[in-house]
Amino acid sequence: MQERLAGNRARIIRATRKLVARGGFRAAPIAAVAATAGLSTGAIYRHFPSKAHLFIEVLTAAVAHEIQILQRISGAPGPARLRLRNAVESFARRALEGRYLAYAFIAEPIDAEVDSARIRCRSQFSEVFELLLREGIHSGEFAQQDAAVAAACIVGAFIEALVGPIAPGSEALRARGGQRLVATISGFCLRAVLPVESA
Amino acid sequence: MQERLAGNRARIIRATRKLVARGGFRAAPIAAVAATAGLSTGAIYRHFPSKAHLFIEVLTAAVAHEIQILQRISGAPGPARLRLRNAVESFARRALEGRYLAYAFIAEPIDAEVDSARIRCRSQFSEVFELLLREGIHSGEFAQQDAAVAAACIVGAFIEALVGPIAPGSEALRARGGQRLVATISGFCLRAVLPVESA
Amino acid sequence: MQERLAGNRARIIRATRKLVARGGFRAAPIAAVAATAGLSTGAIYRHFPSKAHLFIEVLTAAVAHEIQILQRISGAPGPARLRLRNAVESFARRALEGRYLAYAFIAEPIDAEVDSARIRCRSQFSEVFELLLREGIHSGEFAQQDAAVAAACIVGAFIEALVGPIAPGSEALRARGGQRLVATISGFCLRAVLPVESA
Amino acid sequence: MQERLAGNRARIIRATRKLVARGGFRAAPIAAVAATAGLSTGAIYRHFPSKAHLFIEVLTAAVAHEIQILQRISGAPGPARLRLRNAVESFARRALEGRYLAYAFIAEPIDAEVDSARIRCRSQFSEVFELLLREGIHSGEFAQQDAAVAAACIVGAFIEALVGPIAPGSEALRARGGQRLVATISGFCLRAVLPVESA
DNA sequence: CATGAATGAGGCTTCATTCAT
DNA sequence: GATGAATGAAGCCTCATTCAT
Numbered sequence: 001m002q003e004r005l006a007g008n009r010a011r012i013i014r015a016t017r018k019l020v021a022r023g024g025f026r027a028a029p030i031a032a033v034a035a036t037a038g039l040s041t042g043a044i045y046r047h048f049p050s051k052a053h054l055f056i057e058v059l060t061a062a063v064a065h066e067i068q069i070l071q072r073i074s075g076a077p078g079p080a081r082l083r084l085r086n087a088v089e090s091f092a093r094r095a096l097e098g099r100y101l102a103y104a105f106i107a108e109p110i111d112a113e114v115d116s117a118r119i120r121c122r123s124q125f126s127e128v129f130e131l132l133l134r135e136g137i138h139s140g141e142f143a144q145q146d147a148a149v150a151a152a153c154i155v156g157a158f159i160e161a162l163v164g165p166i167a168p169g170s171e172a173l174r175a176r177g178g179q180r181l182v183a184t185i186s187g188f189c190l191r192a193v194l195p196v197e198s199a
Numbered sequence: 200m201q202e203r204l205a206g207n208r209a210r211i212i213r214a215t216r217k218l219v220a221r222g223g224f225r226a227a228p229i230a231a232v233a234a235t236a237g238l239s240t241g242a243i244y245r246h247f248p249s250k251a252h253l254f255i256e257v258l259t260a261a262v263a264h265e266i267q268i269l270q271r272i273s274g275a276p277g278p279a280r281l282r283l284r285n286a287v288e289s290f291a292r293r294a295l296e297g298r299y300l301a302y303a304f305i306a307e308p309i310d311a312e313v314d315s316a317r318i319r320c321r322s323q324f325s326e327v328f329e330l331l332l333r334e335g336i337h338s339g340e341f342a343q344q345d346a347a348v349a350a351a352c353i354v355g356a357f358i359e360a361l362v363g364p365i366a367p368g369s370e371a372l373r374a375r376g377g378q379r380l381v382a383t384i385s386g387f388c389l390r391a392v393l394p395v396e397s398a
Numbered sequence: 399m400q401e402r403l404a405g406n407r408a409r410i411i412r413a414t415r416k417l418v419a420r421g422g423f424r425a426a427p428i429a430a431v432a433a434t435a436g437l438s439t440g441a442i443y444r445h446f447p448s449k450a451h452l453f454i455e456v457l458t459a460a461v462a463h464e465i466q467i468l469q470r471i472s473g474a475p476g477p478a479r480l481r482l483r484n485a486v487e488s489f490a491r492r493a494l495e496g497r498y499l500a501y502a503f504i505a506e507p508i509d510a511e512v513d514s515a516r517i518r519c520r521s522q523f524s525e526v527f528e529l530l531l532r533e534g535i536h537s538g539e540f541a542q543q544d545a546a547v548a549a550a551c552i553v554g555a556f557i558e559a560l561v562g563p564i565a566p567g568s569e570a571l572r573a574r575g576g577q578r579l580v581a582t583i584s585g586f587c588l589r590a591v592l593p594v595e596s597a
Numbered sequence: 598m599q600e601r602l603a604g605n606r607a608r609i610i611r612a613t614r615k616l617v618a619r620g621g622f623r624a625a626p627i628a629a630v631a632a633t634a635g636l637s638t639g640a641i642y643r644h645f646p647s648k649a650h651l652f653i654e655v656l657t658a659a660v661a662h663e664i665q666i667l668q669r670i671s672g673a674p675g676p677a678r679l680r681l682r683n684a685v686e687s688f689a690r691r692a693l694e695g696r697y698l699a700y701a702f703i704a705e706p707i708d709a710e711v712d713s714a715r716i717r718c719r720s721q722f723s724e725v726f727e728l729l730l731r732e733g734i735h736s737g738e739f740a741q742q743d744a745a746v747a748a749a750c751i752v753g754a755f756i757e758a759l760v761g762p763i764a765p766g767s768e769a770l771r772a773r774g775g776q777r778l779v780a781t782i783s784g785f786c787l788r789a790v791l792p793v794e795s796a
Numbered sequence: 797c798a799t800g801a802a803t804g805a806g807g808c809t810t811c812a813t814t815c816a817t
Numbered sequence: 818g819a820t821g822a823a824t825g826a827a828g829c830c831t832c833a834t835t836c837a838t
Contacts, residue, residue: 008798026309029831029832029833030832030833030834031832031833034800039798039799040798040799040800041799041800041801041833041834042797042798042799042800042834042835042836043797043798043799043800045833045834045835046797046798050833050834051832051833051834110225122359143390145383145386145387146379146380146383149360149380149383149384149387150383150387152356152359152360153356153357153359153360153384153387153388154356155359156355156356156357156358156359156360157351157352157353157355157356157359157391158352158355159355159359160321160351160352160354160355160356160358160359161348161351161352161355180345181348184344184345184348184349185348185352187344188344188348188349188352188391188392189352189391191342191390191391191392191393191395192356192387192388192390192391193387193390194390194395196390196393196395207822207823228806228807228808229807229808229809230806230807230808238823238824239823239824239825240808240809240824240825241809241810241811241822241823241824241825241826242822242823242824243809244808244809244810245821245822245823249808249809250807250808250809406819424707427810427811427812428811428812428813429811429812432821437819437820438819438820438821439812439813439820439821439822440813440814440815440818440819440820440821441818441819441820441821443812443813443814444818444819448812448813449811449812449813508623520757541788543781543784543785544777544778544781547758547778547781547782547785548781548785550754550757550758551754551755551757551758551782551785551786552754553757554753554754554755554756554757554758555749555750555751555753555754555757555789556750556753557753557757558719558749558750558752558753558754558756558757559746559749559750559753578743579746582742582743582746582747583746583750585742586742586746586747586750586789586790587750587789589740589788589789589790589791589793590754590785590786590788590789591785591788592788592793594788594791594793605801605802626827626828626829627828627829627830628827628828628829636802636803637802637803637804638803638804638829638830639801639802639803639804639805639830639831639832640801640802640803641830642829642830642831643800643801643802647829647830648828648829648830
């Protein structure tokens with residue numbers, strides 16, 4: 001029955017993710033989460049002390065997964081510029097496929113607790129890129145710059161560039177230009193961190 | 200009495216802006232807006248047909264003001280790279296002073312109407328940068344690239360880089376590194392659009 | 399300026415009547431009455447101490463007018479049965495033309511005061527018919543019966559029979575069958591009060 | 598717990614009926630219904646999606662019950678005139694006992710949905726009488742006449758004749774004349790549909 | 797452990813009435 | 818006398834959370 005319990009917990013998280021992906025946190029009241037998970041509302045509270053905790057866990061779990069992937073890419077051998085390109089493109093591609101993550105990113109503070117979790121998640125992304133940037137700067141591949149700020153810029157750049165296409169009604173853009181869009185974004189980010197010609 | 204009316208309308212907008220700046224749209228229920236403006240809840244509805252309309256107006260007004268400033272800067276004479284730097288830095292500096300705008304930007308869709316207004320606003324920002332980028336690309340100052348996507352990247356980059364510092368609790372960063380932060384961001388954006396050495 | 403005052407009072411009453419006719423009392427908030435009358439909301443309260451008083455006056459005025467007409471018809475010389483038929487038909491025809499009166503009749507109690515006025519109005523109608531019935535019973539034209547109850551039945555009968563056709567969306571019925579409908583109703587009422595064959 | 602649920606649903610309906618009977622729909626705000634039912638306001642919405650739906654159900658349920666009774670009476674064997682008398686008297690007697698039904702009948706349109714339900718209910722009553730009238734007309738018991746209109750007249754006649762006595766403050770009349778009142782009404786309706794002597 | 801009915805605070809909006817100008 | 822902005826009490830409805838079964 002530990003299994004059953006764990007299974008239900010996972011079901012709840014999946015259900016929440018699905019609803020948030022579709023319409024943001026506002027589209028995920030506890031009753032809807034419970035219904036989607038095939039459970040009762042009371043059951044949710046057996047697994048999570050509050051809605052905020054549930055949302056935080058969903059957000060954290062989704063981000064942790066992405067972070068893992070990013071870390072694998074950014075920690076691979078090879079020149080920093082290639083690893084950066086791969087990391088950006090991988091993330092952008094994944095965001096285009098499942099829009100929920102990007103939504104979670106730009107989510108309005110529903111709750112002080114959730115919000116601070118959201119900010120922590122953004123930071124985690126930044127940190128992966130920051131590490132990579134530091135390596136590149138140190139090795140001379142990248143221009144001298146504040147790695148933390150540049151990392152935040154990278155994250156912001158592709159989120160913003162993706163959010164438009166992710167917004168409802170732009171299925172077309174996603175389908176058609178997905179590949180090109182991703183390439184454009186990674187080009188932008190790469191140029192931004194590489195040393196410039198003369199100026 | 201026209202004066203009183205107009206004055207109260209402005210007071211309502213200011214009150215909304217203040218509350219949204221502090222805690223997002225969720226922190227601005229009509230009752231709170233009214234209390235902050237020193238009015239009754241009913242008075243709000245003499246000026247705005249609904250909460251959504253009020254929010255849209257606040258957002259639109261704030262953005263319109265910023266857009267004007269950006270357009271003046273980006274339309275000035277001189278090399279595109281300088282104008283871009285000025286535009287980015289001006290915007291970033293302003294956002295650091297009053298945090299609300301950035302918050303409004305990242306607001307979760309509360310309402311379909313408000314949300315579409317929010318998206319239109321983002322687009323307006325992008326468009327200003329897009330125009331400037333096109334000029335620079337055409338004149339050879341900037342690298343060949345998709346101007347629309349690059350503009351979105353620029354907007355996203357500095358918003359993200361600013362949101363961390365803007366988030367509650369980072370007063371320190373704002374105070375200390377304001378100037379340096381702004382410079383770092385504009386450097387990032389400039390490099391991103393300039394042609395690269397060899398790669 | 400007494401005239402102006404009186405003129406505005408009349409305008410207010412007309413405006414109220416118009417709105418009530420269209421959608422019942424619910425469709426006549428003070429603001430709408432004022433706008434329709436071309437006055438300010440405050441002006442209404444110079445003429446009527448409250449909304450209830452305004453409604454009562456509108457109802458009373460409309461009914462008083464109808465009562466006058468009914469009394470003229472029912473007080474004319476000739477056999478009671480003819481006078482009854484004329485009275486019923488006149489009333490029914492007028493109700494079909496302007497639906498508001500019938501609406502006012504069946505109006506839900508908005509207010510205890512208004513409601514008691516409404517009941518008084520119904521009674522007034524009944525009384526006219528009651529008087530006529532008494533005459534007919536006394537002269538032997540009509541069957542022995544409780545004149546008060548029979549009068550109420552008459553009023554109810556044609557109101558109900560008219561309300562269907564008066565309800566929104568039945569323009570056709572009114573146009574086509576108006577004349578026949580009125581005749582059917584008056585036939586019903588007449589038979590009801592006349593003595594029966596043998597049974 | 599199914600029992601509790603069902604029990605509360607019934608309690609809500611009873612509470613609504615009670616309040617509407619006393620003062621019309623206006624006297625039955627959700628908060629009052631909840632308080633009368635011994636529940637919270639939120640509980641209402643577990644059983645009914647909106648106030649309009651609750652009102653419609655109350656109205657429909659009350660009417661459906663009455664219709665059943667009427668149909669049994671009007672469908673019994675025997676001469677149409679007796680069945681008509683029984684139907685009218687049964688209905689009138691029941692209305693005198695519980696006044697709410699008559700009130701619901703004459704309710705002002707609060708809501709487009711509720712209103713259309715109200716109209717449907719009126720029609721249902723009419724239809725029962727209409728069927729009975731057709732039989733009587735066909736068999737020669739009743740005079741030639743438009744059965745639909747005559748049925749509406751019958752419904753209106755006894756509603757109107759009952760509403761006076763039902764109105765607040767006329768307990769006396771109900772107590773004293775109940776039996777006689779009912780007989781007078783049914784006499785009126787019978788004469789109205791029977792053939793007349795000579796005219 | 798699960799269920800889901802119930803709670804009740806809180807959000808948006810309407811509107812009769814007042815009152816400073 | 819007229820104006821119309823402001824008031825504030827209701828009204829409807831939602832939803833996170835609790836708790837009896």
